[in-house]
Amino acid sequence: MATTPLVDQYGRPISSRSLKKEQADVNVQAVHRSSSLHPATGLTPPRLARILRDSIDGDPELYLALAEDMEERNEHYAGVLGTRKRQVSSLEITVEAVSDDAADIRDADLVREIVERDVFRDELFDILDAIGKGFSATEILWDTSEGDWRPKAFKWRDPRWFRFDHDNPEMLLLRAPGGDEPLNAFGWITHFGKAKSGLPIRGGLARGAAWAFLFKSFTMKDWAIFCEAYGQPLRLGKYGAGATDEDKKKLLQAVASIGSDYAAIVPDSMLIEFVQAKLSGSHDLYEQRANWLDQQTSKLVLGQTQTTDATAGGFATSKVHDGVREDIEQADCRQISATLNRDLVKPLIGLNYGPRRKYPIIKIGRPDEVDVKQLVENVAKLVPLGLKVGMSTMRDKIGLPDPDEDEELLVPTSATKQDPAEDEEDQDPDPDEQQDKPSKARAFRSLPAQRPPDAYDRAIDGILEDEGWVPLVGPIIEGLEEELADATSIDEARAMFQRRLEALGVTALADKLAQASFAARVSGEVGEDVD
Numbered sequence: 001m002a003t004t005p006l007v008d009q010y011g012r013p014i015s016s017r018s019l020k021k022e023q024a025d026v027n028v029q030a031v032h033r034s035s036s037l038h039p040a041t042g043l044t045p046p047r048l049a050r051i052l053r054d055s056i057d058g059d060p061e062l063y064l065a066l067a068e069d070m071e072e073r074n075e076h077y078a079g080v081l082g083t084r085k086r087q088v089s090s091l092e093i094t095v096e097a098v099s100d101d102a103a104d105i106r107d108a109d110l111v112r113e114i115v116e117r118d119v120f121r122d123e124l125f126d127i128l129d130a131i132g133k134g135f136s137a138t139e140i141l142w143d144t145s146e147g148d149w150r151p152k153a154f155k156w157r158d159p160r161w162f163r164f165d166h167d168n169p170e171m172l173l174l175r176a177p178g179g180d181e182p183l184n185a186f187g188w189i190t191h192f193g194k195a196k197s198g199l200p201i202r203g204g205l206a207r208g209a210a211w212a213f214l215f216k217s218f219t220m221k222d223w224a225i226f227c228e229a230y231g232q233p234l235r236l237g238k239y240g241a242g243a244t245d246e247d248k249k250k251l252l253q254a255v256a257s258i259g260s261d262y263a264a265i266v267p268d269s270m271l272i273e274f275v276q277a278k279l280s281g282s283h284d285l286y287e288q289r290a291n292w293l294d295q296q297t298s299k300l301v302l303g304q305t306q307t308t309d310a311t312a313g314g315f316a317t318s319k320v321h322d323g324v325r326e327d328i329e330q331a332d333c334r335q336i337s338a339t340l341n342r343d344l345v346k347p348l349i350g351l352n353y354g355p356r357r358k359y360p361i362i363k364i365g366r367p368d369e370v371d372v373k374q375l376v377e378n379v380a381k382l383v384p385l386g387l388k389v390g391m392s393t394m395r396d397k398i399g400l401p402d403p404d405e406d407e408e409l410l411v412p413t414s415a416t417k418q419d420p421a422e423d424e425e426d427q428d429p430d431p432d433e434q435q436d437k438p439s440k441a442r443a444f445r446s447l448p449a450q451r452p453p454d455a456y457d458r459a460i461d462g463i464l465e466d467e468g469w470v471p472l473v474g475p476i477i478e479g480l481e482e483e484l485a486d487a488t489s490i491d492e493a494r495a496m497f498q499r500r501l502e503a504l505g506v507t508a509l510a511d512k513l514a515q516a517s518f519a520a521r522v523s524g525e526v527g528e529d530v531d
Contacts, residue, residue: 004354004355005355006186006350006351006354006355007185008185008186009342009343010171010185012182012185013185014185014186014347014350014351015184015185016351018184018187019140019142019184019186019187019351020142020144022139022141022155023139023174023183023184023187023188024139024155024157024161024174027176027177028161028174028175028176028177029161037061037062037065037160038065038069039051039062039065039066039069040066040069040070040073040213040217041069043066043214043217044214045214048066048210048211048214051063051066052207052210055201056199056201056202058163058164058166059163060159060160060163060164060201061160061163063201063206063207064133064159064160065160066206066210067132067133067204067206067210070206070209070210070213071132073213073217074209074213074216074297076294076297076298077209077212077213077297077301080297080298080301080302081131081132081205081301083301083302083323083324084128084131084301084302084323084324084328084332085125085128085129085131086125087323087324087329088124088128088324088329088332088333088336088364089121089122089124089125089128090121091329091333091364091365091366092364092365092366092367093115093120093362093363093364094362094363094364094367094396095108095111095112095115095360095361095362095363096108096360096361096363096396097360097392098356098358098359098360098361099390100390100391100392100393103353104360105392105402106353107349107353107356107359107360108360108392109402110348110349110352111344111345111348111349111360111362114150114151114344114348115362119153120154123138123153123154123156124336126138126154126156127154127156127189127191127336127339128191128193128332128336129156129159130191130192130193130204131193131195131204131205131332132193132204132205132206132209133159133193133204133206134192134193134200134201134202134203134204134206134207135159135162135172135190135191135192135193135200135201135203135204136156136159136189136190136191136193137157137159137161137162137172137174137183137188137189137190138154138155138156138157138188138189138190138191139154139155139157139187139188140154140186140187140188140189140343140344140347141153141154141155142187142351148352149347149348149351149352151344151348154189161174161175162174162175163175163180164199164200164201165180169199169200169201170192170199170200172188172190186346186347186350186351188343189339189340189343189344190339190343191335191336191339191343192335192339193205193332193335194335195208205300205301208300209297209300209301212293212294212296212297212300213297215293216289216290216293216294219286219289219290219293220286220290222286223286223287223290226286237251237252237254237255239251302323302324302325302328303324303325303327303328304325329365330365333363333364333365336364337361337362337363337364337365340362340364341359341361341362344362345359345360345361345362346359370397370398372397372398372399375397375398376398379394480496480500483496484496
């Protein structure tokens with residue numbers, strides 16, 4: 001029987017040979033001059049517009065370098081972007097098996113082995129670099145030294161090493177020494193931070209934050225000039241009519257030294273005065289403008305401002321927010337989970353066990369609020385009635401891992417003591433109630449009480465085997481289902497039963513029950529099959 005070949009999301013076959021070496025190796029790194037690109041220096045509105053336009057036309061290198069500069073030079077943007085990435089990367093990570101089949105559970109355990117590594121959350125933080133820049137490319141370094149495939153590391157690669165394919169603007173290409181080349185199938189985790197619809201390069205937050213970054217840099221520069229010019233008094237040096245050029249030079253040097261060294265010496269014939277600056281305008285305009293631009297950045301990245309900016313009533317309203325607005329957090333979790341299921345789970349299972357019709361699922365996010373006590377009580381009541389519940393599903397719901405093969409297990413025991421009152425009831429049960437109301441002990445063990453049938457049991461069985469009772473209750477049940485279907489209230493249904501019971505041949509039914517009771521009593525008198 002032919003086996004299904006392994007292919008990636010683009011339908012390309014897998015080359016195991018190419019996966020055993022780094023694609024973005026030292027040769028690729030050597031050809032890039034990324035460290036020398038700092039477009040934030042001397043940035044102007046026309047230059048920013050050109051950088052953004054070029055990134056759409058196929059050359060995103062300067063735009064990606066600018067996005068990196070923004071995180072280094074704008075503390076607020078770096079803070080809120082880091083908050084958004086850290087919040088997602090710190091949430092609970094769960095792995096769900098496709099079913100309780102042994103092979104499916106083995107697949108899920110393999111994925112758990114990878115995501116439970118100590119460094120995985122830091123690697124996840126790097127993958128989320130796509131939130132700011134629009135995409136991230138993380139190379140999977142595979143280890144096959146022990147005969148199977150295990151990722152030994154997930155390496156973040158500088159986004160400036162990549163560009164998008166001209167014919168397929170959603171496919172990344174690596175800028176290699178010999179020209180652009182496709183990424184190895186099953187060798188990369190490519191994540192797209194989709195903040196808006198459109199091309200992946202336009203989906204990152206850095207595009208929107210770039211304009212606030214530019215205008216804030218102008219504001220900060222003007223603010224610095226203002227503080228230098230008006231933040232300290234004017235130093236005015238005066239010299240006499242007979243001062244020489246050398247005297248004037250010394251006086252100027254002394255005035256300048258006071259501004260930096262706070263010390264200077266001048267002759268008695270010279271005078272230095274300090275003139276206090278008198279400001280007629282509002283000098284807090286720069287701070288207000290910088291804060292307003294920061295608030296717009298907070299809205300862009302976090303969806304709110306209360307947890308980052310000091311506003312009236314901010315403490316009370318910030319209690320509603322948890323760093324990142326809930327809908328944004330959920331969207332990030334859905335996107336990163338889908339990426340990991342495509343670029344990590346499928347390669348990991350496929351390379352080790354072959355292709356699957358369905359694969360385990362990684363889910364990242366806050367766990368659903370589950371009332372564990374109520375869940376366990378409901379399952380304990382419904383399983384004896386026939387409800388089928390998977391063990392792995394229940395373990396996931398209550399937060400318990402699958403037990404190891406050699407681990408000691410908790411098991412139910414028949415030695416568990418019941419309430420004394422319940423034990424007494426079980427020892428001497430009422431025969432009539434025993435048929436309709438089994439004890440709690442038997443219900444939870446799902447095992448009926450074992451005893452030989454007595455005269456009462458045989459009497460009841462005899463009635464059931466003797467079909468002579470059928471015509472006695474026929475008037476009650478004949479056509480009852482159709483009549484109840486037309487009932488519009490419980491009172492109407494009760495009246496229907498009352499009419500049918502009145503028409504029942506009660507005398508004949510009572511005679512039948514009396515015969516059975518008398519037969520059981522006679523058997524009891526002679527000691528037949530009585531416990």
